[in-house]
Amino acid sequence: MDPKVDSNFGTEIILLAEQLAGHSDDPEALTLAYLTRAHQTAGAEIAGSMIEAGMQVRIDAVGNVIGRYAAADPQAPILITGSHFDTVRHGGRFDGRLGILTPLVVARHLHQRGERLPFHLDVVAFAEEEGLRFRSAFLASSALVGQFDFALLDHKDADGITMREAMCAAGLPGTEEAIAACAVNPRRLLGYIEVHIEQGPVLLERGLPVGVVTSIAGNVRKRVTVSGLASHAGTTPMAMRRDALAAASEMVLAVERRCGDPRYAAQALVGTVGMAAVPQGAANVVPGRCEFSLDVRAADDATRDAAVTDLDAEFARIAERRGVELSVSQTMRVPCAACSPPLMDRLAGSIDAAGLPVLRLASGAGHDAMVMARVTDVCMLFVRCGNGGISHNPAETMTAEDADIAARVLLDFLRRTAADLG
Numbered sequence: 001m002d003p004k005v006d007s008n009f010g011t012e013i014i015l016l017a018e019q020l021a022g023h024s025d026d027p028e029a030l031t032l033a034y035l036t037r038a039h040q041t042a043g044a045e046i047a048g049s050m051i052e053a054g055m056q057v058r059i060d061a062v063g064n065v066i067g068r069y070a071a072a073d074p075q076a077p078i079l080i081t082g083s084h085f086d087t088v089r090h091g092g093r094f095d096g097r098l099g100i101l102t103p104l105v106v107a108r109h110l111h112q113r114g115e116r117l118p119f120h121l122d123v124v125a126f127a128e129e130e131g132l133r134f135r136s137a138f139l140a141s142s143a144l145v146g147q148f149d150f151a152l153l154d155h156k157d158a159d160g161i162t163m164r165e166a167m168c169a170a171g172l173p174g175t176e177e178a179i180a181a182c183a184v185n186p187r188r189l190l191g192y193i194e195v196h197i198e199q200g201p202v203l204l205e206r207g208l209p210v211g212v213v214t215s216i217a218g219n220v221r222k223r224v225t226v227s228g229l230a231s232h233a234g235t236t237p238m239a240m241r242r243d244a245l246a247a248a249s250e251m252v253l254a255v256e257r258r259c260g261d262p263r264y265a266a267q268a269l270v271g272t273v274g275m276a277a278v279p280q281g282a283a284n285v286v287p288g289r290c291e292f293s294l295d296v297r298a299a300d301d302a303t304r305d306a307a308v309t310d311l312d313a314e315f316a317r318i319a320e321r322r323g324v325e326l327s328v329s330q331t332m333r334v335p336c337a338a339c340s341p342p343l344m345d346r347l348a349g350s351i352d353a354a355g356l357p358v359l360r361l362a363s364g365a366g367h368d369a370m371v372m373a374r375v376t377d378v379c380m381l382f383v384r385c386g387n388g389g390i391s392h393n394p395a396e397t398m399t400a401e402d403a404d405i406a407a408r409v410l411l412d413f414l415r416r417t418a419a420d421l422g
């Protein structure tokens with residue numbers, strides 16, 4: 001640990017997170033959707049803190065707040081760090097924000113010491129990651145990697161406001177040209193590092209404040225429709241039924257069995273049926289139709305795809321045996337993003353230097369790093385999540401001590417990156 005580090009980063013981070021949580025669309029619980037009034041004031045507050053920390057700040061065409069702790073040489077390469085400041089409905093104050101506030105206090109510390117880095121440190125407060133307002137996630141990081149889907153500009157929110165209108169109302173250009181200009185030049189990048197609250201219980205259970213993320217799980221999502229025969233609940237003998245819900249129930253249990261197989265636990269395989277419905281169902285009718293969703297994730301694409309293939313076959317067997325029809329369509333397919341081994345090793349070195357054991361773990365949740373990985377090397381530092389690991393919930397919490405450790409590890413990582421450049 002650097003003896004010259006005397007700031008209490010953790011206390012500062014917790015305080016900044018509390019202040020930022022004051023900007024909310026909903027007075028009851030923290031909700032911050034893309035480009036609402038509260039979202040804009042939150043962005044302005046982040047910009048103000050960045051300026052105080054000695055950074056040059058700009059807001060790009062999708063509303064990302066980008067603070068640069070500049071190197072002396074304008075042509076220096078760029079290391080990007082950051083995360084998102086929008087939230088889910090009734091979210092937590094650290095999800096995303098920790099990855100903005102941690103580098104912010106670290107940059108302030110460097111600035112106060114007059115310590116320059118041989119690369120530009122760009123802290124990006126991503127304006128949108130959760131997909132709350134326009135039902136499409138990762139808008140901000142997509143723009144940064146030059147892969148923004150312009151068709152989204154005409155998508156409407158629940159009030160009928162298009163994304164383009166929302167952008168213009170927020171003082172952004174709302175044009176394809178301006179959004180295309182958000183793209184970074186990958187040739188100038190040293191990589192991307194994201195600090196994020198774990199949003200799960202692994203570090204908590206291991207008694208560790210931080211961990212190195214190995215990969216970010218991409219998911220396959222499907223919509224499954226089972227069609228049987230709706231018939232009278234009183235007069236159809238059990239043996240003659242073609243019950244769509246009973247068949248679907250077997251399929252749900254097959255998901256749990258296949259994805260819960262302990263042989264795949266190390267690959268972080270998980271499968272979830274999060275929605276199920278019996279359209280036009282009634283208490284006195286044998287279900288004729290059942291629709292459900294399937295979401296499968298793992299640390300690598302091969303493990304996930306093998307599970308999906310097995311489930312397709314198992315669903316077909318169940319349908320055949322029960323005499324129901326099956327229709328399956330894939331609605332989403334996001335590849336897993338592997339973290340860069342050299343960056344992971346550097347991060348592990350910083351954790352080790354802090355006197356802590358290094359735990360490597362996969363991320364089951366998607367993060368901005370997953371999108372950034374399309375153009376540059378990425379790594380992530382997970383920070384212990386309190387309260388049993390609950391997140392996307394107002395009960396999400398972390399300690400100032402853990403935030404402090406995360407900041408010190410990040411500071412060390414930046415210095416190691418500087419040393420590697422020299």
Ligand SMILES: [Zn+2]
Pocket residue numbers: 084095096129196367
């Ligand atoms: Zn997040």
